[in-house]
Amino acid sequence: MENEVIIKVEHVSMKFNLATEKFDSFKEYVIRSIKKQISYNEFWALKDVSFEVKKGDSLGLIGLNGSGKSTMLKTIAGVLKPTKGSVTVYGTVAPLIELGAGFDFDLTARENIYLNGAILGYSREMMREYYEDIVDFSELREFMDVPVKNFSSGMVSRLAFAIATIGTPDILIVDEVLSVGDFRFQEKCHARIRRMMEHGTTILFVSHSIDQVKSICNKIIWLERGSMKRFGDAEPICKEYSES
Template sequence: MDKPTVIKVEHVSMKFNLSSEKFDSFKEYVIKSIKKQVSFDEFWALKDVSFEIFKGDSLGLIGLNGSGKSTMLKTIAGVLKPTKGSVEVQGTVAPLIELGAGFDMDLTARENVFLNGALLGYPREEMENYYEDIVEFSELKDFMNVPVKNFSSGMVSRLAFAIATIGTPDILIVDEVLSVGDFLFQQKCEERIRNMMKNGTTILFVSHSIDQVRSLCNKIVWLEHGQVRMFGDAAEICDQYSQL
């Protein structure tokens, strides 16, 4: 039986307008904007990108900095709307795109668990059931009543990953999160991702570690200057990418 399509990206392009001049203050920018004295340069972060992902696939996005990987993930997550083209997503999405996004740094870790859960669409009662698992996985039991602003980036990463991977979302989006923290916790995260894949979760994964991508992914989109250079089998594309 054919697997159902979970993500369909068709001819997606994303344009940003970048100011071509510097301003000494926000007031100066506003005044010149009103007078229409601000000039912009067009920057196409994505150019005519198309690919299709099926249920249970694990897709790695690779490419040099500025190739469009994070922009593509944000477009799939619904954070950005493409300038051209369309993105169809079937099912629930758990995005881990920006470290600590959705956290209120003045609140404690415990308070942020329920805040983040609400942003992901989970009712408080359900988050109560998941709470102990989140604490145990993140290994932050002694810090749950500490404001997140006092956490290291590694601690924020642990908490964010533990929350995003509760239950079995249809799609998990992971952008460079596993690059933060110690090696043992990275292995723990990889194991959880593999278990989610076994349960049918589709993974979108960005990492500068080609070994991590090779280990976790069965398909790859290789982006170069916002365009698809290659799309297909992970092992084959990783071999070519490693030769650069």
């Protein structure tokens, strides 16, 4: 069971068309198509990336800004469809990509818990079960009936983290979110991620902090300008990365 492949990424390439001049209107589009003026700068955010993640692994993605880390995570989460190649995921994915994306800021925290849970694909009954857990973990009990627009950014991310990490999803995607919240809450998040790992959740982790990556991940992908530079065990790659 331990060696079951849970994410399979095969020759994934992702192309973005950076239109030199963005056209939003129909008229422009027609005129330019007639004049054959539409020119795109093709930009390959990912170039032929292949790897496999096994169940229970925790994979870190490292690389400089713009190296394609977030694009990679988005293709795994199913948000982006790769231009070439395929991504196969066997299991449920809980995305933690930019906390609070699923919030409606006019609704209260309580209503947002149910809304956000539904976005992650959980039913209302299930959210009711986890409700207490979420409130406890986020430490926001006295603010549950306050609209989220009045929350501080730390409060928003605490709530979002608490919601995204309920249950035991097969895969948890964490994209530079542990930099939010105060020190004590960060510790708590780390502890929770560890506990999920013990329960067999596969973690995909993106961070610029090499220390954080080292402490959580056992496998690492190093991306450079969209290509995979290294893939393998954490220790040697971390060392090489810190030295480069």
